Amino acid sequence: MIKKYEHSSIEKKWQKYWDEHKTYEVKNHEPGKENEYVLIEFPYPSGIGLHLGHCRSYTAIDAYARKERLCGKNVLFPFGTDAFGLEAERTAIREHKMPQEIVARNIETFHKQLKQLGLSFDWSRTINSCDEEYYKWTQWQFIQFFKKGLAEKQETTVNWCPNCGVLANEEVENGTCCQCHAETTQKAKAQWVLKMTEYGERLADDLSKTEYLDHIKLSQLNWIGKSEGVEVDFEIAQGGKFSIFTTCIETIYGITFMVLAPENKIIDSLKDKISNWSEVEAYRKETAKKSEFDRTEMNKEKTGVKLEGLSAINPVNGKAVDIYISDFVLAGYGTGAVMAVPTHDQRDFEFADKFNIEKIQVIDGADVSNKAFEKQDYLGKGCKLINSEEFTGMTVEEAKEKITEKIVKNGVARKKLNFKMRDWIFSRQRYWGEPIPMINCPNCGWVPEKEENLPVRLPKVDSYEPTKDGESPLSAIPAFVNCTCPKCGAKAKRETDTMPGWAGSSWYFLRYCDPHNDKEFVNQDALKAWLPVALYNGGNEHTTRHLLYARFWVKVLFDLGLVPVDEPFKKRISQGLILGADGKKMSKSAGNGIDPRIMVDRYGADSLRLWMSFIGEYSEKAVWSEEGLKACNKLLNRIWNLQEIVSGTGETQELSFIVNQTIKKVFDDIDATKFNTAISAIMILVNEIYRVNKLTNDEYKKLLIIISPFAPHFSSELMEIMGYGKLEEVTWPSVDEKALVRNEIEMPIQVNGKVRGVIKIPAEFSQDEILNEAKNYPEIAKYLNGEIVKVVFVPKKIMNIIVKA
RNA sequence: GCUGAUGUGGCGAAAUAGGCAGACGCAAGGGACUUAAAAUCCCUCGGGGUGAAAACUCCGUGCCGGUUCAAGUCCGGCCAUCAGCACCA
Numbered sequence: 031m032i033k034k035y036e037h038s039s040i041e042k043k044w045q046k047y048w049d050e051h052k053t054y055e056v057k058n059h060e061p062g063k064e065n066e067y068v069l070i071e072f073p074y075p076s077g078i079g080l081h082l083g084h085c086r087s088y089t090a091i092d093a094y095a096r097k098e099r100l101c102g103k104n105v106l107f108p109f110g111t112d113a114f115g116l117e118a119e120r121t122a123i124r125e126h127k128m129p130q131e132i133v134a135r136n137i138e139t140f141h142k143q144l145k146q147l148g149l150s151f152d153w154s155r156t157i158n159s160c161d162e163e164y165y166k167w168t169q170w171q172f173i174q175f176f177k178k179g180l181a182e183k184q185e186t187t188v189n190w191c192p193n194c195g196v197l198a199n200e201e202v203e204n205g206t207c208c209q210c211h212a213e214t215t216q217k218a219k220a221q222w223v224l225k226m227t228e229y230g231e232r233l234a235d236d237l238s239k240t241e242y243l244d245h246i247k248l249s250q251l252n253w254i255g256k257s258e259g260v261e262v263d264f265e266i267a268q269g270g271k272f273s274i275f276t277t278c279i280e281t282i283y284g285i286t287f288m289v290l291a292p293e294n295k296i297i298d299s300l301k302d303k304i305s306n307w308s309e310v311e312a313y314r315k316e317t318a319k320k321s322e323f324d325r326t327e328m329n330k331e332k333t334g335v336k337l338e339g340l341s342a343i344n345p346v347n348g349k350a351v352d353i354y355i356s357d358f359v360l361a362g363y364g365t366g367a368v369m370a371v372p373t374h375d376q377r378d379f380e381f382a383d384k385f386n387i388e389k390i391q392v393i394d395g396a397d398v399s400n401k402a403f404e405k406q407d408y409l410g411k412g413c414k415l416i417n418s419e420e421f422t423g424m425t426v427e428e429a430k431e432k433i434t435e436k437i438v439k440n441g442v443a444r445k446k447l448n449f450k451m452r453d454w455i456f457s458r459q460r461y462w463g464e465p466i467p468m469i470n471c472p473n474c475g476w477v478p479e480k481e482e483n484l485p486v487r488l489p490k491v492d493s494y495e496p497t498k499d500g501e502s503p504l505s506a507i508p509a510f511v512n513c514t515c516p517k518c519g520a521k522a523k524r525e526t527d528t529m530p531g532w533a534g535s536s537w538y539f540l541r542y543c544d545p546h547n548d549k550e551f552v553n554q555d556a557l558k559a560w561l562p563v564a565l566y567n568g569g570n571e572h573t574t575r576h577l578l579y580a581r582f583w584v585k586v587l588f589d590l591g592l593v594p595v596d597e598p599f600k601k602r603i604s605q606g607l608i609l610g611a612d613g614k615k616m617s618k619s620a621g622n623g624i625d626p627r628i629m630v631d632r633y634g635a636d637s638l639r640l641w642m643s644f645i646g647e648y649s650e651k652a653v654w655s656e657e658g659l660k661a662c663n664k665l666l667n668r669i670w671n672l673q674e675i676v677s678g679t680g681e682t683q684e685l686s687f688i689v690n691q692t693i694k695k696v697f698d699d700i701d702a703t704k705f706n707t708a709i710s711a712i713m714i715l716v717n718e719i720y721r722v723n724k725l726t727n728d729e730y731k732k733l734l735i736i737i738s739p740f741a742p743h744f745s746s747e748l749m750e751i752m753g754y755g756k757l758e759e760v761t762w763p764s765v766d767e768k769a770l771v772r773n774e775i776e777m778p779i780q781v782n783g784k785v786r787g788v789i790k791i792p793a794e795f796s797q798d799e800i801l802n803e804a805k806n807y808p809e810i811a812k813y814l815n816g817e818i819v820k821v822v823f824v825p826k827k828i829m830n831i832i833v834k835a
Numbered sequence: 836g837c838u839g840a841u842g843u844g845g846c847g848a849a850a851u852a853g854g855c856a857g858a859c860g861c862a863a864g865g866g867a868c869u870u871a872a873a874a875u876c877c878c879u880c881g882g883g884g885u886g887a888a889a890a891c892u893c894c895g896u897g898c899c900g901g902u903u904c905a906a907g908u909c910c911g912g913c914c915a916u917c918a919g920c921a922c923c924a
Binding site: 370376574650714776777 | 837839849851855874904905923924
């Protein structure tokens with residue numbers, strides 16, 4: 031009589047064993063083994079601890095890592111926490127504690143809970159972005175960025191949240207703060223920026239070097255928003271000039287007015303020549319007050335003011351047109367000025383209607399009296415130009431080239447790339463972040479702190495709440511602010527802004543390669559051993575924030591010769607959300623949340639691990655069901671109970687094919703992150719074993735190995751009971767290709783496209799032999815009354831007989 | 836508005852390269868075991884029609900059309916849901 035499957039004691043036993051034996055610690059070099067880096071985003075350690083979403087991604091990626099190890103790879107699978115940032119600070123303020131305390135407490139909870147899931151992390155490499163030994167190197171890298179000219183303090187308009195201060199564009203959602211959802215406004219402020227736009231083209235183009243999921247690539251491309259066009263200079267008849275950016279140079283003869291962004295500085299220099307200045311000034315003030323949201327709201331009526339007394343000269347035909355300012359032109363994109371062609375741009379069309387401006391059609395092929403004939407409708411359709419002097423009659427594509435050629439030659443234009451993506455605003459007026467290691471000297475300007483003095487420590491303070499005036503809380507600490515210039519020794523002031531939450535997460539995956547190095551940020555040999563990351567899993571919400579920042583960061587380090595690769599992640603995948611049993615997002619208020627710890631208590635970590643993989647396609651959302659978890663527990667019990675029938679060695683003839691087929695399928699599916707079908711294949715095998723009711727020790731061992739990535743405690747225990755050795759000493763079972771070759775196959779036979787029967791035939795049967803055999807099956811033969819006009823035969827798949835009555 | 840994804844039984848879902856649609860699992864129904872329940876094991880399970888039954892037959896992957904011997908899969912046009920972007924010149 032066998033023992034009952036008791037998940038609780040088994041799981042505790044093996045977790046202790048793995049901990050004590052440091053089973054999953056990994057060296058940078060292991061003779062005879064190929065290295066592979068498997069990575070999952072390091073989480074923010076929230077006080078609530080693990081939720082089901084963590085369970086899904088962590089256990090699935092753990093299964094992948096475990097399978098790779100079984101296949102003989104030396105696998106780096108590390109864990110860390112990202113504890114700097116607004117979320118931690120806000121929790122601390124709410125609980126009236128120091129962020130340091132909260133973070134230490136939460137990390138401990140996280141580690142404990144993760145170990146209860148049996149995850150095979152290398153715990154010796156654990157890092158934490160708010161540790162001094164870590165952020166010292168974040169600061170050091172910032173200094174390298176500064177020296178390279180990629181970090182700069184700029185006076186810019188920034189997104190301003192009344193609670194959180196400065197936000198990057200990536201942190202603003204629909205005009206609200208992505209953290210606290212307060213409405214954001216625009217504010218002028220001096221900020222550190224990292225010049226990410228200089229890398230725009232490479233960030234866009236190098237996506238082709240990666241194997242990210244298509245929708246991830248697309249989102250990134252969309253965000254980067256690369257567009258190719260022409261920058262053209264326009265003389266102002268009354269003196270001065272300005273430039274515009276356009277992607278539709280073919281419409282240049284259709285210009286009937288020009289529009290400047292209200293913030294455009296050129297307007298100030300033309301003040302004397304503008305006769306309605308007070309009106310202009312009023313409009314500019316009104317625009318400045320508007321939040322980003324108001325300003326970008328769609329379908330809003332166009333507004334603007336004409337700059338009376340000014341006109342711009344179209345360089346292709348010398349035509350003078352009026353100049354307007356309007357808030358639909360954004361100061362931060364292109365040159366902050368546009369040429370307006372109301373016949374071929376809908377915004378210009380609406381503006382022209384409002385201000386009664388003439389419209390000249392320059393591309394033939396549609397009626398423009400009610401709406402504009404826009405580029406998405408005319409490009410690639412062979413449309414021809416009209417009203418365009420010597421370019422009339424050319425196709426749009428031809429004209430694009432020729433017009434550009436002409437005006438570039440005349441020195442009034444140049445080809446240009448533009449990006450929707452902006453530079454990365456890198457300052458936050460917050461306490462809980464890495465201090466920016468810069469010093470402002472009255473003689474030398476901005477000077478980096480000496481590298482040997484790093485880290486610039488975040489001072490321990492009593493009060494760290496954000497200030498009312500929006501300045502960093504650090505600015506109120508004279509001992510922190512006052513310092514001497516590292517260059518000339520003069521009295522100087524330290525920068526009091528801190529880095530954004532995204533700083534530490536932009537390079538943590540590099541540090542895992544060499545986490546305890548106190549001489550350099552990471553040793554080059556360690557980086558070469560592991561990079562690039564083979565598989566990187568993380569949330570969809572990071573596609574345009576963290577993922578873009580990390581790619582940028584690594585490209586800069588690559589250019590500095592500090593990392594061996596210019597793309598850090600080969601493959602990127604994302605897990606789908608786990609919804610509550612009611613199909614809604616799990617939340618406290620909906621009361622549909624599931625505590626994974628309770629599920630682990632009830633059914634065991636192995637059952638939960640299986641269910642998180644079996645619940646559905648990994649990247650799709652899935653609906654929680656405890657019944658499904660029970661089914662996975664049942665599978666483990668069924669496998670456990672197989673002990674009773676196991677006997678002998680070698681292979682069971684009836685099982686030979688399916689055992690080998692399953693080994694292959696589970697391997698392929700885990701490789702392709704199709705965990706759900708891997709588990710269903712195992713279920714099919716187990717069902718078949720029950721049907722045959724025979725199993726050898728060799729086969730049982732293979733079954734335990736292939737399910738071990740999903741149920742590692744369970745497999746370890748059974749391997750021990752059966753005397754099969756330790757899990758970490760075995761390898762993935764090899765597939766006996768001979769067993770997969772079948773002598774006899776089943777072939778569906780169609781008559782006129784409908785399946786009429788399935789016949790058993792030797793695999794090597796020819797088309798004629800199969801046709802003759804099929805005629806012996808009455809259920810098929812009865813449809814063959816008539817002339818056989820055609821036979822379609824796909825070897826080993828199907829035969830279709832076409833009969834004419 | 837633009838871009839992308841998705842749409843398959845009562846439910847979660849499978850279907851490598853156009854080749855037996857619904858694997859696997861849940862729920863449901865029936866049976867075995869049991870004093871009983873739980874657990875376990877076995878069977879049935881897309882819809883309509885004919886039939887006592889076995890069986891036979893037609894329909895069926897959001898809708899309409901096309902290509903093909905053959906379409907969940909490819910093409911064209913719609914509809915719905917979700918997500919991202921949102922005056923980007």
